[in-house]
Amino acid sequence: MAVRQKESAGAARAGAARPVKERLLRVATRLFARNGFEGTSVQDIVDAAGVTKGAMYHYYGSKDDLLYEVYHQLLTMQTTRLNEIVKGSGTPEERLRAAAIDVVVSSLDNLDDMIVFFRSLHMLPEDRQTAIRAERRVYHDQFKALVEEGMADGTFHTEVPADIVVHFYLSAVNQIGAWFRPGGPLTPAQVGEEYSKLLLGGLQA
Amino acid sequence: MAVRQKESAGAARAGAARPVKERLLRVATRLFARNGFEGTSVQDIVDAAGVTKGAMYHYYGSKDDLLYEVYHQLLTMQTTRLNEIVKGSGTPEERLRAAAIDVVVSSLDNLDDMIVFFRSLHMLPEDRQTAIRAERRVYHDQFKALVEEGMADGTFHTEVPADIVVHFYLSAVNQIGAWFRPGGPLTPAQVGEEYSKLLLGGLQA
DNA sequence: GGCCCCATACCGTCCGGTCGGTCTTAACGT
DNA sequence: ACGTTAAGACCGACCGGACGGTATGGGGCC
Numbered sequence: 001m002a003v004r005q006k007e008s009a010g011a012a013r014a015g016a017a018r019p020v021k022e023r024l025l026r027v028a029t030r031l032f033a034r035n036g037f038e039g040t041s042v043q044d045i046v047d048a049a050g051v052t053k054g055a056m057y058h059y060y061g062s063k064d065d066l067l068y069e070v071y072h073q074l075l076t077m078q079t080t081r082l083n084e085i086v087k088g089s090g091t092p093e094e095r096l097r098a099a100a101i102d103v104v105v106s107s108l109d110n111l112d113d114m115i116v117f118f119r120s121l122h123m124l125p126e127d128r129q130t131a132i133r134a135e136r137r138v139y140h141d142q143f144k145a146l147v148e149e150g151m152a153d154g155t156f157h158t159e160v161p162a163d164i165v166v167h168f169y170l171s172a173v174n175q176i177g178a179w180f181r182p183g184g185p186l187t188p189a190q191v192g193e194e195y196s197k198l199l200l201g202g203l204q205a
Numbered sequence: 206m207a208v209r210q211k212e213s214a215g216a217a218r219a220g221a222a223r224p225v226k227e228r229l230l231r232v233a234t235r236l237f238a239r240n241g242f243e244g245t246s247v248q249d250i251v252d253a254a255g256v257t258k259g260a261m262y263h264y265y266g267s268k269d270d271l272l273y274e275v276y277h278q279l280l281t282m283q284t285t286r287l288n289e290i291v292k293g294s295g296t297p298e299e300r301l302r303a304a305a306i307d308v309v310v311s312s313l314d315n316l317d318d319m320i321v322f323f324r325s326l327h328m329l330p331e332d333r334q335t336a337i338r339a340e341r342r343v344y345h346d347q348f349k350a351l352v353e354e355g356m357a358d359g360t361f362h363t364e365v366p367a368d369i370v371v372h373f374y375l376s377a378v379n380q381i382g383a384w385f386r387p388g389g390p391l392t393p394a395q396v397g398e399e400y401s402k403l404l405l406g407g408l409q410a
Numbered sequence: 411g412g413c414c415c416c417a418t419a420c421c422g423t424c425c426g427g428t429c430g431g432t433c434t435t436a437a438c439g440t
Numbered sequence: 441a442c443g444t445t446a447a448g449a450c451c452g453a454c455c456g457g458a459c460g461g462t463a464t465g466g467g468g469c470c
Binding site: 035036038039118119122123159160161164165167168169171172173174175176178179191194195197198199200201202203204 | 240242243244323324327328364365366369370372373374376377378379380381396399400403404406407408409
């Protein structure tokens with residue numbers, strides 16, 4: 001029925017069954033972003049991936065698993081990147097600017113994941129939500145540490161608690177999928193530039 | 206079966222059947238905020254309101270109508286408030302500060318509506334989404350006009366386009382339900398104060 | 411011949427929405 | 441003052457279908 005290209009045998013031999021499993025996650029992410037988690041049926045996903053439900057339930061235990069995987073991958077990637085910036089060299093202001101730009105750019109580079117993230121987290125079972133929130137907290141705290149460094153050395157004013165600053169900025173970034181359109185007049189890098197200006201400007205002592 | 210208090214005859218005589226219709230919208234909003242739109246069945250809503258499905262479909266045409274009503278009421282209220290501030294007296298900076306505080310406070314005073322808003326908009330049929338987006342655009346443009354006033358008279362710098370400033374700030378406000386907990390250490394007014402400081406600071410020439 | 415990988419057919423459940431009916435209340439004619 | 445009628449408010453049983461998940465089996469590669 002479905003026309004399927006023969007992939008090189010190498011992938012199958014690796015034992016990871018990469019193409020189908022990955023394809024499922026990618027099309028699922030896209031569909032979740034377009035139609036919402038509850039607006040996407042398992043049938044929709046497997047149709048779009050060119051396989052059947054048997055394949056999906058072979059690789060993933062449930063529809064929830066797919067959703068969790070989206071979150072987990074995105075968070076792991078962003079946390080790793082932030083970690084390198086925090087530990088890097090430069091003044092707190094320079095590193096905070098780099099972090100502020102990076103979170104925007106990496107979010108816009110994975111726009112579908114972001115959209116799904118902040119729209120469908122509440123659909124996950126409680127324990128999964130708790131796990132995700134714990135990962136997010138790590139990210140939040142690393143970002144906060146940067147802000148506090150700048151406050152400690154007098155670069156930033158201390159009128160607004162660091163916690164609120166971080167909530168404020170990350171919230172703005174998280175909602176970016178609500179208005180940004182890829183292919184529009186702005187590039188991710190430009191948005192990162194503007195957003196970081198607004199953050200740093202609001203912190204200047 | 207259900208114990209129902211006799212209401213004063215006044216309400217029924219008004220022809221508006223206020224209590225049941227309002228109760229349905231309120232409990233629906235709360236349930237949507239807690240469990241999501243798709244995670245809430247019509248049966249859940251009518252059970253919580255102490256009526257049956259017949260009652261709900263007597264007042265609302267569909268489950269979608271309930272959701273739309275939440276959006277519409279919140280937006281109408283906030284737009285009205287913003288309008289008064291924009292047209293009020295004071296420098297652009299004073300009015301922008303007032304607007305920035307007000308949008309935070311009025312959002313936190315209707316936290317359930319906010320949560321539902323930014324989580325379930327995409328569940329509405331396309332035409333309803335378009336209608337809501339048009340209403341939001343009016344709000345956005347009014348806010349932007351304030352920023353542009355301040356840019357025109359030199360109070361604010363013009364490094365960042367007004368459109369992006371507004372997207373940035375309103376996004377931060379819209380996500381406020383993701384971390385703010387009523388009854389916590391912060392009052393809505395305090396959050397409004399801090400958020401407005403961050404916005405104004407980032408705009409200062 | 412055993413083991414992944416995946417197709418096919420199927421199940422039980424739940425859910426939005428419908429529809430005929432009942433009860434209360436208001437208006438009206440006589 | 442009283443019966444009649446009409447209308448709004450609400451009940452609750454029911455329907456069609458979609459959806460997540462499963463059980464079974466076949467086919468290709470070692």
